Amino acid sequence: MAQYRAAARLSETADDADPARAIARLRRGDLGGLEPLVRVHQVEATRAAYLIVRDAALAQDIVQTVFVRLAERIHQYDPSRPFKPYLLRSVVNDAIKAVEKANRQVSLDAPVSAVDEVSLIDLLPDDALDPAAAYERDEIRRLVWDALDQLPAKARAAAVMRYFLGWSEAEMAEALGVSVGTVKWRLHDARTRLSKLLAPLVNAIVLNAILYAFALCVIVIRGLTR
Numbered sequence: 743m744a745q746y747r748a749a750a751r752l753s754e755t756a757d758d759a760d761p762a763r764a765i766a767r768l769r770r771g772d773l774g775g776l777e778p779l780v781r782v783h784q785v786e787a788t789r790a791a792y793l794i795v796r797d798a799a800l801a802q803d804i805v806q807t808v809f810v811r812l813a814e815r816i817h818q819y820d821p822s823r824p825f826k827p828y829l830l831r832s833v834v835n836d837a838i839k840a841v842e843k844a845n846r847q848v849s850l851d852a853p854v855s856a857v858d859e860v861s862l863i864d865l866l867p868d869d870a871l872d873p874a875a876a877y878e879r880d881e882i883r884r885l886v887w888d889a890l891d892q893l894p895a896k897a898r899a900a901a902v903m904r905y906f907l908g909w910s911e912a913e914m915a916e917a918l919g920v921s922v923g924t925v926k927w928r929l930h931d932a933r934t935r936l937s938k939l940l941a942p943l944v945n946a947i948v949l950n951a952i953l954y955a956f957a958l959c960v961i962v963i964r965g966l967t968r
């Protein structure tokens with residue numbers, strides 16, 4: 743029995759490391775081939791969907807639908823092409839469609855812990871923030887998400903993929919099934935819109951930095967003149 747379990751674990755590890763084996767199982771009609779693909783790609787796929795639709799339940803539904811559709815249409819997949827961009831292309835496109843279909847601004851207030859996601863703001867050091875500093879950081883985060891919330895679905899997806907998921911423009915083009923030039927335009931559109939929406943925030947940060955530097959200078963001057 744122990745040898746059987748060990749062999750099963752080795753088989754799972756091999757399928758995880760080589761998606762071609764899992765896909766070959768699906769092509770033979772073995773739905774068990776879907777499990778290793780879900781195990782390897784579900785978290786990143788759900789994260790991508792969630793950052794676009796900002797609804798954990800909807801993101802999970804999108805990813806589940808994509809995996810089921812993938813299994814049903816596995817013979818349409820070209821095994822000579824990388825699997826992950828193929829999968830994420832469907833996830834991102836379905837997420838974009840979900841936002842556009844809703845015909846409303848999707849709330850960006852859902853807790854990021856729902857999919858173990860960490861935003862750029864969360865990566866800033868907190869240095870044991872006091873209540874005032876913690877409030878300021880939370881306010882900055884809210885303003886950033888509110889700005890993203892106002893972007894059209896495709897521009898928002900481009901910003902999420904480039905700046906939150908860290909994809910290259912070539913990876914984005916592959917995943918979205920568009921040219922690199924189209925990706926560049928969508929990113930330019932997103933940056934232009936965000937720069938206008940976040941201008942008050944940037945100005946406030948610059949002002950606070952100037953005031954902080956001025957306060958430090960005052961402290962140093964006072965120390966020198968005592």
